[in-house]
Every structure is written in structure tokens, then in C-alpha cells.
Amino acid sequence: MIDTKIIKIASDTRFVGLKNRYTHKASIKNSLCGDYIKIELIVENKKVKSMRYETESCVLCEASASLLANKLKNFDIEHLKKEILIFKKIKKYKKNKFPIKFKEFEQLLNKNTINRLNCVILPIEALFKAFKINE
Numbered sequence: 001m002i003d004t005k006i007i008k009i010a011s012d013t014r015f016v017g018l019k020n021r022y023t024h025k026a027s028i029k030n031s032l033c034g035d036y037i038k039i040e041l042i043v044e045n046k047k048v049k050s051m052r053y054e055t056e057s058c059v060l061c062e063a064s065a066s067l068l069a070n071k072l073k074n075f076d077i078e079h080l081k082k083e084i085l086i087f088k089k090i091k092k093y094k095k096n097k098f099p100i101k102f103k104e105f106e107q108l109l110n111k112n113t114i115n116r117l118n119c120v121i122l123p124i125e126a127l128f129k130a131f132k133i134n135e
Contacts, residue, residue, distance in 0.1 A: 002059055006108055010062040015069035018052050026129035030122050035061045039126045041072075048072040048080065053123065060119040063108055068123045071102065081133060087124045090117070 022040035029036045035057035042049040051069040055062055072080070086099045098105045108120045127133075 002113070003110070006063050006113075007059060009066055009108070010059045012066045012070070015050075015052055015066065016054065018054050022052075024130040026126045028122060028126045028129055030057075030061075030118050032118050033058065033116075035119055035122050037061065037065060037123055037126050039065075039123065039130060041127075041130055043077055046077045048075045048077060053126075057122070058116070058119050060108055060113060060116050061122050064105065064120045065123040067104055067108075068127075071104075077131075080127075081131060084124055084127055085133070087121055090121065 018038060018040050020040070021042065023043045024041040025039060027036070027038040035055070037053055037055045037057060040052045051072045053065045053069060055065055057065075083099050083101055087102075090098065105120065109117065113120075
């Protein structure tokens with residue numbers, strides 16, 4: 001069962017809808033469940049100015065995308081690249097210990113949702129693709 005807190009996060013649609021204005025973009029599909037996300041980012045002066053997204057996904061992926069879009073505004077791009085590399089380890093070891101700057105993502109994972117870690121991390125994986133991070 002999905003927590004009402006997760007539904008509330010997912011219902012924040014301020015950043016939903018692509019505008020075809022971007023410096024970076026990506027789309028990615030979760031091969032396990034079929035979730036799909038497209039993102040557009042505007043980066044200026046080495047800072048993320050905005051992130052927009054569209055999903056065909058579950059509520060966990062939508063909530064994660066909403067948190068991420070809200071979190072990224074004015075994030076230094078080089079620092080962001082280092083922070084999101086930690087997500088590779090989270091996925092590999094199926095842990096829900098997120099970097100301090102992304103602590104709010106932990107509320108999306110609990111004993112009922114930990115097996116859907118891939119859904120939560122899909123928007124972050126879209127960032128890897130948009131920024132061409134291969135590690």
C-alpha cells in the first residue's frame with residue numbers, strides 16, 4: 001500500500017510538462033516495470049535553473065521526479081554530478097540511505113516499497129543520461 005504522504009508528493013505538478021526549452025534532456029524507461037520519464041533541464045552558469053518532466057509511471061516514480069525537480073533549482077552542476085553518483089551504489093546494494101542533500105527521498109522507501117527502488121531512482125538515472133555520466 002502506498003503511503004498518503006507519497007501520493008501528496010506525487011501530486012505536486014509544478015514541474016510537470018515539457019516546454020521544449022532545455023540545455024540538457026533525456027528519456028529513460030525502467031525495463032523491470034515499464035515506467036518511463038522524459039526530462040528537460042536548463043543549466044546556466046554551471047547551475048541547474050530548472051527541471052521539467054513528463055512520466056508514464058507509478059506514483060513512486062512521479063513522487064521521485066517531483067522531489068528531484070524541486071531539489072535541483074540552483075544546484076551547482078559539478079557538485080550535483082558527484083552527489084548523484086552515490087545513487088549508483090544505492091541501486092547496486094538496494095539500500096535506502098541517500099546522500100544528505102537528497103535525504104527527503106528516503107520517505108519514498110519503506111518496508112513496503114523497498115523492492116521498487118528502481119522506480120524511485122529512475123528520474124535520477126535520467127539525470128545520468130542527460131549529463132552523459134557513464135560511471
